[in-house]
Amino acid sequence: MTGMSLVAQGMDHEAELDLTRHEWPDAVRFIPYWGDLYWDxxxxxxxxxxxxxxxxKEGWSDSLEVTRPFTQDHFREMALPVRKDGDGPFFKALDLVLVGQQDFDLHEAADYWKRVAFMNLSQSLAGSQANHRPRNEALRDGSDVFVRDILPVLQPTVVLVLGRVTWRLLSHGKVEPALEPFIARQVNRGKSKxxxxxxxxxxxxxxxxxxxxMTWVYHPSWHVDTWQDRAAALRHLVALSKKNCSHHLASIV
Known part of the structure; x- marks a missing residue:
């Protein structure tokens, strides 16, 4: 595979079972998706x-019966080598983030989706169309749920935020000035002034x-970042996380 090898370095089996059986509080209205090989x-x-x-969609309510399975139901399909015809360019953009090359088959993309997690920050449904935006308050409230109720369960080491608005309203974390920032080298090459x-x-x-x-990229629907830059941002984070982990282990020894 190109760009990022798929290396198994998992946690113990008990931790995996805990994630599968976890009882989520009501504040988590959308249970995150995670692939079968997420721990690897x-x-x-x-x-x-x-x-x-x-x-x-028309007729949908905000009841837990509607929202709870939504993310998992859709993104489990991403881990399959067959996709629905209705999947839009946003999902192809996510494939490119993970695979890191333009020419790939769906079997390859599905393998990557088995190894990652996905969720949206807002715990409320937005408007009725893909370009409808959530309220800022929903993103701020979702930030608290994210850190308090979701991160301790998923235990990610890398978070790539898809959207600058989401990044600005994610009111947690601190800048690490000693770590090399990610540079989106193709972001300004379009015709926009x-x-x-x-x-x-x-x-x-x-x-x-x-x-x-964590770091951020412009939302894929904005077509500001190229797919190459979005993919590079993820690989930059993974490399930094691996390096920091190695330094931490060396200091312990």
Whole structure:
């Protein structure tokens, strides 16, 4: 595979069972997706892709019966080598983030999806169309749920935030100035005269029982970052996390 090898470096079986059987509090209205090989991870790092929000379809309510299985039901299909015809470009963009090359088959993408987790920060349904945005308050409230109720269960070591708005409203974590920022080298090559942000700081995010490194990319629906930059951002985080872990172990020895 290109760009990021799939290395098994898992946790014990008991931890995996705990995740499967976990009883989520009512504040977690959308149970995150995680693949069957999530504990093995990508290059030994547990990766969480953090999106913005789900939007409602006509007739949907905000009841737990509707929201609870939604994320898992859809993203389990990403771990299959067959996709629905209705899947839009957003999901192809996520495939490219994980695989890191333009020419791939769905078997390859499915293998990556088995090894990562995905969730949206907002714990409320947004509007009725994909371009409808969640309220800022929903993202702020979702941030607290994310850190308090979800991160201690998923225990990611890497979090890639999909969207600058989501990044700004994720009111947790701290910048790590000693860590090399990610540089989106192709972000300003379009025809737009607007200058987008190239340098993305690396932050650390502490949560009960663990710590993750995180940064952000522009939301794939904005078509600001290229797929190459989004894929490179993930690989940058994974490399930094592996390096930091090695340094930590060396200092212990």
């Amino acid at each position: 991870g990508l290059d030994g790092e547990r990766v969480l892709l953090l999106g913005e929000s789900h939007y409602r 607007r200058r987008y942000i190239e340098s993305r700081e690396i932050w650390s995010l502490d949560y009960p029982g663990g710590k993750a490194l």
